[in-house]
Amino acid sequence: MTTKHRTRFWLYMATAMILANALPASAIDEATALAASAPDAVAAATIMAGAEENLPHGESAQPVRRYRSEVERVWFETEGGTAARGARAKVVAMSMGMEDVDSAARALVAEGGTPDEALANAKLAARLAPNLPIARAGLARELWRQGSYGEAAEQAVAGVGAIFRNFEAAAWLFGSLLVMIAVVLTVAPLVFIVSVAVSVYARASHDLGDLFTKAMPSFSRAALLGALLLIPLALGEGIMGLMLALFGLAFLYGDARHRIALTLAVVLLVVGLYPVAYTASTVLIALDSDPVAAATLAVVQGVESERDIALLEEASETEFLAEHILAVRERRQGHVETAIERYAALVESHPRNAEVLTNYANLLFSNGDDKDAVEYYERSAALIDSPRLMFNLSQANARLFKIEEFEAALRSAQAIDADAVAELSRVGDAEFVADLAFPLTTLGTRLLTTARANRMSNVAIDGLMPGWLGARWMNLAGSFALIAIGAIMLRGRFDRASSCTRCGKRICGRCDGTVWNSETCNPCYHLFHRPETTDATLRVTRLSELQKRDSRLGHVMTIASLLVPGAAGLFARRPDLAFSGILFCGFAAVFLGWHDGIVPDPLAVGNAGALAFITAGSLSAIAYLVVVGRGLMIRRSL
Numbered sequence: 096m097t098t099k100h101r102t103r104f105w106l107y108m109a110t111a112m113i114l115a116n117a118l119p120a121s122a123i124d125e126a127t128a129l130a131a132s133a134p135d136a137v138a139a140a141t142i143m144a145g146a147e148e149n150l151p152h153g154e155s156a157q158p159v160r161r162y163r164s165e166v167e168r169v170w171f172e173t174e175g176g177t178a179a180r181g182a183r184a185k186v187v188a189m190s191m192g193m194e195d196v197d198s199a200a201r202a203l204v205a206e207g208g209t210p211d212e213a214l215a216n217a218k219l220a221a222r223l224a225p226n227l228p229i230a231r232a233g234l235a236r237e238l239w240r241q242g243s244y245g246e247a248a249e250q251a252v253a254g255v256g257a258i259f260r261n262f263e264a265a266a267w268l269f270g271s272l273l274v275m276i277a278v279v280l281t282v283a284p285l286v287f288i289v290s291v292a293v294s295v296y297a298r299a300s301h302d303l304g305d306l307f308t309k310a311m312p313s314f315s316r317a318a319l320l321g322a323l324l325l326i327p328l329a330l331g332e333g334i335m336g337l338m339l340a341l342f343g344l345a346f347l348y349g350d351a352r353h354r355i356a357l358t359l360a361v362v363l364l365v366v367g368l369y370p371v372a373y374t375a376s377t378v379l380i381a382l383d384s385d386p387v388a389a390a391t392l393a394v395v396q397g398v399e400s401e402r403d404i405a406l407l408e409e410a411s412e413t414e415f416l417a418e419h420i421l422a423v424r425e426r427r428q429g430h431v432e433t434a435i436e437r438y439a440a441l442v443e444s445h446p447r448n449a450e451v452l453t454n455y456a457n458l459l460f461s462n463g464d465d466k467d468a469v470e471y472y473e474r475s476a477a478l479i480d481s482p483r484l485m486f487n488l489s490q491a492n493a494r495l496f497k498i499e500e501f502e503a504a505l506r507s508a509q510a511i512d513a514d515a516v517a518e519l520s521r522v523g524d525a526e527f528v529a530d531l532a533f534p535l536t537t538l539g540t541r542l543l544t545t546a547r548a549n550r551m552s553n554v555a556i557d558g559l560m561p562g563w564l565g566a567r568w569m570n571l572a573g574s575f576a577l578i579a580i581g582a583i584m585l586r587g588r589f590d591r592a593s594s595c596t597r598c599g600k601r602i603c604g605r606c607d608g609t610v611w612n613s614e615t616c617n618p619c620y621h622l623f624h625r626p627e628t629t630d631a632t633l634r635v636t637r638l639s640e641l642q643k644r645d646s647r648l649g650h651v652m653t654i655a656s657l658l659v660p661g662a663a664g665l666f667a668r669r670p671d672l673a674f675s676g677i678l679f680c681g682f683a684a685v686f687l688g689w690h691d692g693i694v695p696d697p698l699a700v701g702n703a704g705a706l707a708f709i710t711a712g713s714l715s716a717i718a719y720l721v722v723v724g725r726g727l728m729i730r731r732s733l
């Protein structure tokens with residue numbers, strides 16, 4: 096966990112605890128202590144420190160608080176139970192252009208209580224923050240406990256869907272997912288290349304030995320080939336250098352199916368090491384590589400620290416993003432005068448920004464300046480189609496008693512999105528207007544762009560390929576291509592040893608007298624194809640020996656097929672099955688083993704993430720078992 100992640104974690108915890116309904120005094124002390132223990136979490140502590148000017152006189156006996164947003168103030172000051180507070184907080188959040196009241200929703204999810212209370216809290220949390228996966232997952236859990244399995248499944252699916260609409264959650268999910276895919280795409284092809292190379296090693300080392308003397312013992316031949324394969328490693332090309340040599344060996348001795356599977360493996364290896372691994376590191380460091388954008392996101396989520404604000408103040412002199420979010424923040428804190436000042440400056444410098452124009456108009460409307468508000472709404476309406484904007488315009492026209500304009504604006508709002516307008520109308524308040532949401536997509540794009548420029552070096556590439564091979568992706572891809580072409584050209588140039596499919600004996604055109612074909616040795620040829628040339632007694636003995644060998648080997652192969660990924664496919668002489676088995680086994684292992692993600696969940700995803708990974712892992716495991724079963728069946732029928 097980086098300092099930034101740690102700080103954010105404590106901030107969430109402190110906010111969650113402070114917002115939690117009917118908090119005992121000891122818990123408040125604990126939250127303050129937690130906040131103080133994290134250097135940045137001063138904001139949480141200041142909630143407890145200051146005095147709130149607007150506090151009604153009758154409540155002066157209560158502990159004084161300074162709220163960080165209007166939503167927080169409403170949450171604490173609304174009379175009645177959690178439901179009333181939640182409903183009021185939701186309305187204020189809508190007026191501030193906040194899609195989700197994340198902190199309150201997190202507090203509700205953490206609250207618990209009796210089963211009925213927990214369900215009510217979870218329902219409210221999902222309403223407060225429909226795009227927060229952890230809120231959906233919490234509701235799914237409570238529904239499941241109450242036995243509403245269908246509704247629970249619906250919410251679980253909605254929770255997984257919400258991951259895509261929440262920047263932090265999406266960054267966590269895709270960052271983790273891409274790292275896992277990169278790991279599998281790197282490891283599985285290497286395992287496959289090694290297994291094919293091992294399966295042809297004995298034959299290749301025999302041929303190499305024949306170059307020197309036919310009398311060379313097998314172990315010397317094996318050592319000689321080993322020394323040859325280790326040359327690239329010795330030249331400083333690392334593990335990948337050795338892999339390149341093993342790939343050449345496998346390509347030289349494998350049949351057409353092996354060569355196709357090996358080519359596919361190398362393509363996936365290069366893809367896994369370069370685009371996938373690079374994208375993964377970009378996504379994972381996105382929040383840490385652009386402090387201004389990260390501080391902006393913190394304000395959007397209501398978890399900003401004083402350091403974030405200082406950073407934004409400094410950046411606001413030159414950057415629109417910082418200037419914009421600081422104006423949004425003033426509005427969210429209920430500082431109407433300062434918010435109007437900041438927005439007026441933004442309208443001056445960015446006269447064609449629809450969010451700025453609409454939200455400025457909302458401030459003017461709240462201040463009673465209806466005519467100016469209508470003017471800015473109309474300027475904004477010329478730029479975008481938004482149900483919120485048209486609803487706001489209709490409210491301003493209503494207050495000016497311009498009935499025709501009011502009806503026209505409301506009709507066009509309904510034409511764009513009737514459901515959204517219905518939700519806004521339900522508030523039933525003539526003073527209510529809703530801000531446009533802060534453009535998170537732009538923020539996400541900016542975070543990823545900065546991260547791409549700053550991304551760290553690729554650990555896998557540094558570790559596997561310290562030399563020339565790892566310098567550029569073309570070096571690696573080009574080397575594999577050259578080795579493959581070289582192996583194909585070499586294939587016709589010499590007699591390759593093979594092994595007898597009946598008895599497993601090596602067949603070599605140089606050492607053996609007569610060679611019938613590459614699949615059957617001389618004794619087996621006579622035994623099976625020319626039985627009249629063999630002695631009847633010897634024949635029976637030899638057949639029974641072969642049968643014993645078959646059944647003994649069959650058991651060993653079955654056990655190996657079940658234990659070693661890819662073995663089933665290789666024994667069945669189906670390298671495609673071997674490679675897909677290794678891939679599925681790899682995916683099952685990473686998805687199930689890392690079902691909580693690669694980096695800690697930013698308290699946004701909750702069980703929804705684990706559910707997604709466990710589902711993907713289980714499907715991969717099933718696919719792996721199918722591939723193993725298929726391999727076993729094919730080998731039986733050989």
Ligand SMILES: [Zn+2]
Nearest residue numbers: 595598616619
């Ligand atoms: Zn044989």
Ligand SMILES: [Zn+2]
Nearest residue numbers: 305603605606
């Ligand atoms: Zn030989």
